[in-house]
Amino acid sequence: MIYLDYAATHPMTPEALAAYAHAAALPGNPASVHAAGQAARERLEEGRARVAAALGVDARTLIANGGGTEGDNHVLLGVARAWTEAHGRPGHLVTTRTEHSAVLAPARWLAGQGWDVTFLQPDAQGRYSPELLADALREGTALVSIHHANNEIGTVQDTAALAAVAAARGIPYHTDAVQAPGVLPLDLSGWGVTFATFSAHKWGGPRGVGFLYVRRGTTLPPVTLGGGQEGGLRPGTQNTAGVYAAGVALTHAEEAREATFDHLTRMRERFLARAASIPGLRVNHPPDASPKVASVTLPGADGEALLMNLDLLGVSASAGSACAAGTMQPSHVLTALGLSEEEARATLRFSFGAATTGEEVDAAADALAQAAEFSRA
Template structure:
């Protein structure tokens, strides 16, 4: 099997597996005051501290949760709750048409509750200009939420410029940054964002572990109530083993990030050269985006059939986003950038990792060429 779906989930690294196994053997609850509990607390805080060091922030600004979806929902719904408690009415939200469903779904729910929501439209490669955001801001804008790196196209936004525009108007800025760590530089003080969400399984940590960055001094109510864990922002017993493994995995990923970026860039170039002769091939990903993502449209083919053929040939890829797979709907990201529904259904995403080899790339390119021929025959 050749795994080329890193944008969906990065396989756990050996270091993360070893760290998880070690921490999972400890019996204590990190909230307990006895020795076993405090041993678990030490590993939990070590993991949090490692993540904070890579992101360039105080560990106390990171709230542990289950991943990007929970973090995105917490920011949008929490800010909406705080706004309505202050002003007694719905406000205005700005987001984009190419966000992950973890942002789009709560945004559309808020719209049904009376919120005004502006969905910015992208250019062909999924980019947003600062002038678009400037024009969309209103006196009642409560939040701007724009992803940093897109999961389907690899498009990277100019987050510092966009966040600065929102800050100049006193509007909190949130970015879904789950696709960035381990490939792209992430130093939150340079970005100037109010909130940022991350998922450990995108950088080689365990699934079901994430962190939400909340800028110090920012008011964000909880949306789940229970115990006092995570300063009351996210009650519930923390996943000690998961956080400890996530921190170790991110430390290793960051140490190798520059070499990983160069490796992925070479792999993407090699792959594109190898598939260039496929008739009608359209490239959707921007050349300057994250090098781990390749998005290709093969007009006249069926994406699901292509995936099944590739799977039979031992290649794991995806059709658009993993979180929307099986919905029988064309990717909202692709249609927002101008693809027809038919072309969106004929699009595949390949995504690479540091462990991907040139031999695997060559095999995948050969398999795609063969699968495309089968699909059109």
């Protein structure tokens, strides 16, 4: 099987698997004061410290949680709760049409609760300009939430410039940066963001583990209630093994990031060059998108049939976000860029990892050509 779906999930690395097994064998609860509990606490905090070092932030600014979706919901719903309690009325949220469903779903829920939500329209390459954002801000804007790297087409936003627009108005800025670690450079402090969300399974850590960055001095209430773990912001016994393994995986991923970026760039270019002979094939991502992702449309083909045929030919790819798989709806990201529903349904995403080989991308491109021929027959 040729696995080209790294944007959906990165297989756990050997280092992460070993770290997980080591920490999972510890019997204690990290909140317990006895020796067994403190041994677990050491591994929990070492994992957090490793993630913080890789992200260039203070470990005390990271909340360990269950992943990107939980972090995105915590920011949007937590900020909304704080705003409503402080002002006695709903406020205004600015986000985009190409966000992950983990942001779009709570944004739409807030709209149903009386919040005014602005969904920014991207340009043809999926970008949002600082001028566009500035025009959308107004009195009563409580939060801006714009992803850093898009999960379907790889477009990378100028997060520092966008966050500066919000900061000039005293408005908190959140970015879903799930697709960045291990591939793209990160500078949370330099960017000036208030919140950022991450998910360990995107960089070779375990699934079901993530981190929410909350800039020091920022008020964010919890959205679940319980014990005092994670400073009271995310109650519940922490996933010690998951956090430790996530930290180990990210340490290795960041150490190799520049080499990985170059390798992914070569793999994507090789794949697209090989696939260029497929009649009608179009590329959707901009040239400077994250090299992790290649988005291609094959007009006249059926995306579901393409994926099934690719799977039979031994290639794992996707039609877009894994979180939207099975909905039978065309990608909201692609339609926001101007693709028709038919074109969006004829689009596939191939995503690469450090372990991807040139022979694999050649075979995948050849399989795509064969699958396209089957689908169009």
